[in-house]
Amino acid sequence: MSDDSQAGAGDFVVAIPARYAASRLPGKPLRLLGGDPLVLHVARRALQAGARQVWVATDDPRIAHALQGSGVEVAMTSPDHASGSDRLAECADIAGWGDDVAVVNLQGDEPFAPADGIRAVARALLDSGAPMATLATPVSDAQTLFDPNAVKLVRAANGDALYFSRAPIPWHRDGFASSREQLPSAGQWLRHIGIYAYRAGFLRCFTRLPPGQLEQVESLEQLRVLEAGHRIAVALAPSAFPAGVDTPEDLARAEAQLLGQA
Secondary structure, three states: OOHHHOOOOOOOEEEEEEOOOOOOOOOHHHOEEOOEEHHHHHHHHHHHOOOOOEEEEEOOHHHHHHOOOOOOEEEEOOOOOOOHHHHHHHHHHHHOOOOOOEEEEOOOOOOOOOHHHHHHHHHHHHHHOOOEEEEEEEOOOHHHHOOOOOOEEEEOOOOEEEEEEOOOOOOOHHHHHHOOOOOOOOOOOEEEEEEEEEEHHHHHHHHHOOOOHHHHHHOOOOHHHHHOOOOOEEEEOOOOOOOOOOOHHHHHHHHHHHHHHO
């Protein structure tokens, strides 16, 4: 059995938060990509990964209607949730998942999320014993490292996250003293990939935690978990995660990518 198949069908479920009123691309889940709604492409990726169940957690009946006959379940959730995590916690209750169920949170704007990456984050959760897991990928250029929109992280020897930051961490004292135009030859830097897995019980617990000071400073929700003293296992993504769809330009790029795969 290959390494990639260790978290196979039956080990995890996927939940996709899909809010209709996206600020930069209104109605984003229903925007057409290759003739099908964006959220349907994401759901198909989850099904290809071998999830036992795939749920879309939404606040709009138009999204539910677009998913009829797709093989996924729909949870109609409150329109008042502040975050996708809050929406998924309600989905967990609607779906009736027990506290030990492994839930992968796949963002509803990632139509090209690789199946092996979805399995990898589920496997990181199951193998580590941590209540939460995520993925990272090596940083290969200084521009990404110094970009505050690219979230970086550092890991402990056991693979658990020590910290997430918009700052370039770890800071190479001697290397960056001489130049910030290229990465020093010594050291490895990691960029966070925004896919998560949780035990359903911890997902419910997480949404009840008050926002921490670090979360508010960096505007990174996952820091709430670390500041409260909980573990987040971090695995390296086995393949690249293409950028998600946030703007009309992103949608046009995704359409071109889809046509290139045809």
